[in-house]
Amino acid sequence: MKEFIVFKADGIEISLFQLIVCASIIVSAVIITITLTRLTRKFGDKHGISRKFIRLVKQGIRAIFYLSALAAMLEVLDINYHKVFGYIIYGNDKYTVKVLNILIALIIIYLTRILAFGVDYGMNRRIENHRMDRGRGKSFIQIVKYLIWIIGFSIIASSLGLNMTFVIASISALLIGVGFGLQHIFNDFFSGIIILFDGSIKVDDIVEVEGTIGRVLTIGLRFSKVLTRDNVIIIVPNSRFTTEKVINWTHNKEATRFHVNIGVAYGSDVRLVQKILMSVAEKHDQIVKIPKPFVRFNDFGESSLDFQLYFWTVNDFLVENIKSDLRFDIDDEFRKNKVEIPFPQRDLHLKTKHFE
Structure with a gap:
């Protein structure tokens, strides 16, 4: 079985035995991953752990075992790691994108998500313990998370060999080119940044916009979600809060x-x-x-x-x-107390005239 070759190309020979071993590795990795993810979900439900955190843990488990399975299969197939991870997916005179670059980018995205979750969890704990104002705390969380993602994507761009100066210049030129067509979107975007930094409107504030009163649920970069008295969530572009008349009832410190x-x-x-x-x-x-x-x-x-x-x-x-x-x-x-509530009344006087 070891001598029975089923594939041969570019100096790589794969026998039937190696294929069976690789299939066993894949099946084992899938079974172990499914088992561990189910146990993780049950553990999280039992102890009331955040579902978002459990989802991150499950994704990490899948990544670890699938990468381990890949490494084991490469070892069984006697394939050089450097050839696989050094394979050029795209390249030109200025930069190249290899499999290793893509893998590093995915790892950075995962670590960025973990870091953003850690900030969100830690700040929410401070808010729940009344060590920080809820509205300002939520705004601060959003700002920090955006900064974390900006740094993460900058690291990814650098790992891919992109020149950040060139990237920023290209984005600036693109924004100028489409700015006139998307000016409302950019207006909402910068309005969101202003709202998050100046704190004029915060999460849980009671606001009135165009006669509609509601509680602010979330403040995003482009729009915010407001829960009305009818228990309906409406999407409000952030530019409405900065360019139109808005009543923030929460700013009234007293009744x-x-x-x-x-x-x-x-x-x-x-x-x-x-x-x-x-x-x-x-x-x-x-x-x-x-x-x-x-x-x-x-x-x-x-x-x-x-x-x-x-x-x-x-x-x-x-x-x-x-x-x-x-x-x-x-x-x-x-x-x-026999106090009467009236209703509108009209007295009608009829006059008659006798004709001879």
């Missing part, structure tokens, strides 16, 4: 004032109405005690006496729910 409109029928006891409204507001657990709620007798309307109940709360995002609770409680109290 924010809101109000509910109420109308009662003419003839109602206005002092009783005031007392009811104040008691309802003071009972709600989402309304702060200081500043104290107050009632304003706003106007004598066409069909009602118009009041406004003013209150302060720190829960800006769910303030509509607070208003709804107040309206329910006000209606209950009005029914108990």
Whole structure:
């Protein structure tokens, strides 16, 4: 079997026995890899380890065993490592790309992902332990991760033999050439950088853009994700935050004032109405005690006496729910105290004329 040659070319001879051994190595590597990755996933699920970290570990396991299998097969086939890893995939007068360069680039990408995950994990732990502000911490994480990837790709470019000065000059020329056509994209990109550095908008901030109120989930380089009160995630280009009017409710360090409109029928006891409204507001657990709620007798309307109940709360995002609770409680109290809520009415006078 060892003497039975199935392939021969360029000084390389492969026997049937070597093929069987190589197949055994591949099958063994696949079985071991599948077993270890499944055990890793189960271990991570049992101990509550981050799925992203488990995914990185599984990728590392696959890479190690597949590369080990490749090295073993090269040894069995009696093929020189230098010939394989030194094989030129692409080359010209300025630089060449070898198999080894591609392998190094993949290793650098993997190590960069691990480093970025480590930064993300470490900073999130500091945020969870209240050792860092959540919004600024998330922005800092994004900035550091982008810097890590920039450094990683720079190292990859250098490992491939690319001249960084030439690369930067080429990218600059390309950006100038397509800049007019993609100016909105570049505007969003630089707006994202500005937002991350100046901290005017941070993760978990409550913002209002074009009448839509939502909580910022993530801030990317080109767009941000905002969760609305309807539990819908909307994609907002970053240029909206820097060029248009945006209300950041979170910048209010203290509670924010809101109000509910109420109308009662003419003839109602206005002092009783005031007392009811104040008691309802003071009972709600989402309304702060200081500043104290107050009632304003706003106007004598066409069909009602118009009041406004003013209150302060720190829960800006769910303030509509607070208003709804107040309206329910006000209606209950009005029914108990026989305070009537009117509806628009018109008096119609009919005049008749007798003809002879």
